[in-house]
Amino acid sequence: MKRALVLAGGGAKGSYQVGVWKALAELGWKPDIITGTSVGCLNGALFVLDGYEVARDMWLTIRTKDVVRLPGENRPGPLAAFLQEVIRGGGLNVEPLEAIVDTLLDEDAMRRAPIRYGLVTVQQLPLKALELTLEEIPHGMLAEYMLASAACFPAFRPREIEGRSFIDGGYRDNMPCGLAQRMGAEEALCVNVDGVGFVRPAPEGLAVRTIESHWDLGSILNFDPPTAARNMELGYWDTLRAFGRVRGSAYALRPEGAAYLEEILAGRYRPLMAAAVVGSPALTLPQRTALNRIERCTHLALLPAAPAAEVAGVAPSCAARLRFLQKVIPTLQSEQQVKEFLYGVIGATLASADVCACSFGLFLYAQKDTALAIRLATEMGGDSDTIACLAAGLCTLYAGGHNLPHSMIELVEKANHLDFAVLADTVVTARKSMKGADEA
Numbered sequence: 001m002k003r004a005l006v007l008a009g010g011g012a013k014g015s016y017q018v019g020v021w022k023a024l025a026e027l028g029w030k031p032d033i034i035t036g037t038s039v040g041c042l043n044g045a046l047f048v049l050d051g052y053e054v055a056r057d058m059w060l061t062i063r064t065k066d067v068v069r070l071p072g073e074n075r076p077g078p079l080a081a082f083l084q085e086v087i088r089g090g091g092l093n094v095e096p097l098e099a100i101v102d103t104l105l106d107e108d109a110m111r112r113a114p115i116r117y118g119l120v121t122v123q124q125l126p127l128k129a130l131e132l133t134l135e136e137i138p139h140g141m142l143a144e145y146m147l148a149s150a151a152c153f154p155a156f157r158p159r160e161i162e163g164r165s166f167i168d169g170g171y172r173d174n175m176p177c178g179l180a181q182r183m184g185a186e187e188a189l190c191v192n193v194d195g196v197g198f199v200r201p202a203p204e205g206l207a208v209r210t211i212e213s214h215w216d217l218g219s220i221l222n223f224d225p226p227t228a229a230r231n232m233e234l235g236y237w238d239t240l241r242a243f244g245r246v247r248g249s250a251y252a253l254r255p256e257g258a259a260y261l262e263e264i265l266a267g268r269y270r271p272l273m274a275a276a277v278v279g280s281p282a283l284t285l286p287q288r289t290a291l292n293r294i295e296r297c298t299h300l301a302l303l304p305a306a307p308a309a310e311v312a313g314v315a316p317s318c319a320a321r322l323r324f325l326q327k328v329i330p331t332l333q334s335e336q337q338v339k340e341f342l343y344g345v346i347g348a349t350l351a352s353a354d355v356c357a358c359s360f361g362l363f364l365y366a367q368k369d370t371a372l373a374i375r376l377a378t379e380m381g382g383d384s385d386t387i388a389c390l391a392a393g394l395c396t397l398y399a400g401g402h403n404l405p406h407s408m409i410e411l412v413e414k415a416n417h418l419d420f421a422v423l424a425d426t427v428v429t430a431r432k433s434m435k436g437a438d439e440a
Helices: 011-027 039-048 052-059 079-088 095-104 107-112 142-149 177-182 225-242 258-279 281-297 307-312 316-331 335-346 352-366 370-380 384-399 406-416 420-439
Strands: 003-007 033-037 116-123 128-133 159-161 164-168 187-192 207-212
Touching: 003 011, 003 039, 003 177, 011 039, 011 052, 011 187, 011 225, 033 039, 033 177, 039 052, 039 116, 039 142, 052 095, 052 225, 095 142, 107 142, 116 142, 116 177, 128 177, 142 159, 142 164, 177 187, 207 225, 316 335, 316 352, 335 352, 335 370, 352 370, 352 384, 370 384, 406 420
Parallel strands: 003 033, 003 187, 033 116, 187 207
Antiparallel strands: 116 128, 116 164, 159 164
């Protein structure tokens, strides 16, 4: 079954299609046919040439002045005056775009490529669509017809070819599915960028799937590298979503240089973030998400691992948590923040890594105050009995001896009908008897 990639027109919004192409390459989805209108036919030519990197680099460098020559001061003034000036001049001068096409296009290589190619332009009078396959375009005239397909009149000047004037193909067919079918396609993947133009219904017998953004891709004349980078990312993720590889439609896009930002986050802002996100129990999920996201850079700019953890051979995951806690706990301003952070971010489950980390965190906060560590553990929830015992033990050792208030001991004894002195004697006696048995 032959399949086609159909690329709609949309000016500067066409950067979105480059992200789609990247995702398709990763998915192993290869078209037999590519058809396009306007910017879609320009991108399509680069895709036929397997020039993803070329297309990407082009979109990440070109600006509006690199595509068209603006009148006046080389920038749009008040809209009405600007449009009047453009119309009086017959449309914007696209000599910069011509230079880009001449530089990037290799017509001979396209004619040798395994992917068939077609485009749509419109004869200005009588406003009739002209569908052309590469085989139907005279040799040496491909660039002319591509520029004709992208001549968005009246913004752009009509393209004169052999005494006839041609304008943007979007005036009659901005999504050339019919051309794809005529070229033998049985299924089509259409990439819509919400450009100005007429989209015909898909012809009968052609299975169609459409990829398009839920987000505004910007203006058709705003050729801007940061916007292009964003649009390419959206195209990439929308394509993966269309093929069932990701779910949802809201994406958090990171700028270029994200690795550097991660270093900054880990070394300087991570403790501040941790202190901020514990302000509400409702933030438990975002807390975990944020922690997981930056866990890859835990080795950066953090304090050395606790010596006791290293000596004891604690598992790396647990040791990482201890390092994390050494940095975060001093930034927390209240008991409530400590409890919410340990329960929501670190976790207070039965897992040994959780228990060890929570106990260590309580110790870091309570220091020599054993009673405080016990109380916070019980108020926090989770595996509170185990965590309380370990935290109390750490605090007691750090204090250099027994430091529980006598009133707490009396309360526990009374509530549980216990006598700690008797229990202590019983334990000592039992240990002595066990030692004697061992020696014997």
